[in-house]
Amino acid sequence: MAVGTEYLAEQPKLRTSAIVLSAVAIAALLAAPFFFYPVLVMSILCFALFACAFNLLIGYVGLLSFGHAAFFGGAAYFTAHAAKVWGWEPLAAILLGAAGAAAMGLVMGFLAIRRQGIYFAMITLALSQMFAFICLQVPFTHGEDGIQGVPRGYLLGIVDLNQPLAMYYFTLAIFLFGFFAIWRIVHSPFGNILKAIRENERRAVSLGYRVDRYKLGAFVMSAALAGLAGGTKAIVFQFATLTDVAWQMSGEVILMTLLGGIGTMIGPVVGAGLVITLQKYLAASDFPVTVLIGIIFVICVLLFRRGIVGEILEFMKRKPKGTA
Amino acid sequence: MSSAPLLEVRGLNAWYGESHVLHGVDLDIREGETVTLLGRNGAGKTTTLRAIMGILRRREGVIRLRGKDLLGLPLHKVAQSGIGYVPEERGIFASLNVSENLTLPPTVSEGGMSVEEIYTLFPNLHERRSSQGTKLSGGEQQMLAIARVLRTGARFILLDEPTEGLAPVIVQRIGDVLTALKKRGMTILLVEQNFRFAKKVADRFYLMEDGRMVNSFPGHELDARMDELHEVLGV
């Protein structure tokens, strides 16, 4: 499934252009709040990080989690509760959310990696649905109402996050941190073993790797990063609700990743940007968003399984071959 | 000898994924003939059978049965044009009992054996007709795999290493069955490593090496060519 990053690393020319592109992208993100509605961009950043975290599993270990909403939404609840009820500083609250998601990831992952392929997807879906039911019943989540009016607070006690720009750059910093953490993981020896497992699990086992530990490790990291995204979202939007833990949310993050390109670094970011923008514009219209999401799913699966970025990379990869 | 062959293979190339495994194979089998493919492991004998059946889909060249092109047909139409296939791994289904295994392949033409006739020919299968297919011994499974295609009325049978790993008594039994089939006018394409077995039943031999046909000769020349064969086959 993966195209792209390994290939980019092998091509000095493309590598340079990748660095240039990254610089341009970061510059664009720094300037974005002056041109776009900051809340929209922040929303995209949160979901982009969520999708990148999800992609760490599907793209680099080949595990399709259908339950990532539990980590995203769960962390949102934890962060919201810490910030609102305990009055925690926002960064600490977000880190608590990520840690909570990691702990959940450890439990869910431990159960789910006992089965493979399609069963893994069903198990993660079922476990996250169980978590959603729990969220509906326990008092701290406030049931259907969710946790509303979460204070953004002062970052490290100094920076007032009620300032839109401050909030924006804080969100951007978290996104970039998460994105580069994933980049580091993927390009580390650990990441190479993950890819080896994805390519041929039996072979990895016969080479002596404790495959289950690697899978679980990746699962926990993915959950923690999804939690980082969810916690940040709770601070940005100042609420946490059942929507974020529902199975539809797990479906959305799959769609973002699939649309952008499974197993590519920036595919999930592109996918998240498109889906969130689309949802925002459709929210004003009468057209049912779910139907559109379903249609995009069907089109992606049938026509371009590599996703937008994946198809572009594949095209670039073929071109030199064709001319040589 | 002047009549058109039953099966005509011309310039057959085939691929497993990216690897090119058959290189321009030519093969003729006349009605009622028993032809044996010889060759080392990996020479392309099983692949040739799979390519003729259409199980291996990536093929180029010509495969004609009674003048009718097989290459363009979907897999299930190939069997329906009158070929019975007995795969190397025998392909007995674990979730079916012996009698279900026996009656699984649909009838492809008139004149196949009835279930009663088959049970007369293979009394063991009758005794064990309610057992799970894969609970049979290796020899019984091979009998079942052969019996299965006799019911369908196919007049042309592809047999892939029917004696592999079986005790001499069973090999003898299978030899008797093949002789009986020849008497009924069946055409057989056999892949076989066991010379002594093949010599008894084969009218003609083809020798394969590295995905190519390298030689062909009539059955009675087998003994005279033993040295040459030993060299090619490395036995």
Added chain:
Amino acid sequence: MSTIFGIPTPALYGQILIGLINGSFYAMLSLGLAVIFGLLRVINFAHGAQYMLGAFAAYLLLNWLGINYWLALVLAPLAVGVIAVIIERTMLSRLYGVDHLYGLLLTFGLALILEGAFRYWFGAAGQPYAAPSQLTGAVNLGFMFMPVYRGWVVVASLVVCIGTWLLIEKTRLGAYLRAATENATLVQAFGVNVPLLLTLTYGLGAALAAFAGVLAAPIYQVSPLMGSNLIIIVFAVVVVGGMGSILGAIVTGYVLGVLEGLTKVFYPEASSIVIFVIMAIVLLVRPAGLFGREE
């Protein structure tokens, strides 16, 4: 009034009956999922949507065309089966060569489309569907009063499950299906039209879901979301049972339904998650599922 563990027995029997009814739906749906998965290697996420379609078909047949319940019980599965056949021919069949996960994603997308469209047309709220007059009222079983319709659902689902099981285990078509589940290529090499078999199997599985939907219409409200909430529980049921065995899927469905009903009596807070908890325990103790074979 008699009690068991401090619970009045009528309440206990009542919950067991409700559990048996939920179990009937779990059994019918997991059976369909297992049959489809066995042959197509596709987890049919649209199974819930097809169940919902069945219920809506009954509702629309009644309200638009005045067609009664009994005819709907035949027509709705037929209509949904035909839709499923079209889906299989035009879309699913293109995915057999690629990773099985894409089949799941495609059917997930289809489920979203169907659900979204029905929510757009009919709203999220449920629509009532009256049980047929022949099946109204209740009978006294001696230890409890049982609504006739509920009894009918249990009986009908048992008949359908056993019928499907017999079809698979005892008929020629079933033999093709079992053999093709093991080795589709070889079955096709014997001259069986396996692509057609795949299409029919998907159609049959969907029709089964639609039949369950019609049965459900008078009990639960007919609503666009009735399927997806159910299908996730059915996934857990399927994980518990393992998809290797048809009978296993049926038995697991009923048993888990009853266990869920009992939980409602003894510890109601946990009733919505008990099946998931059981799934987690089964994964710890017997990862392949109770009736599953390790792959």
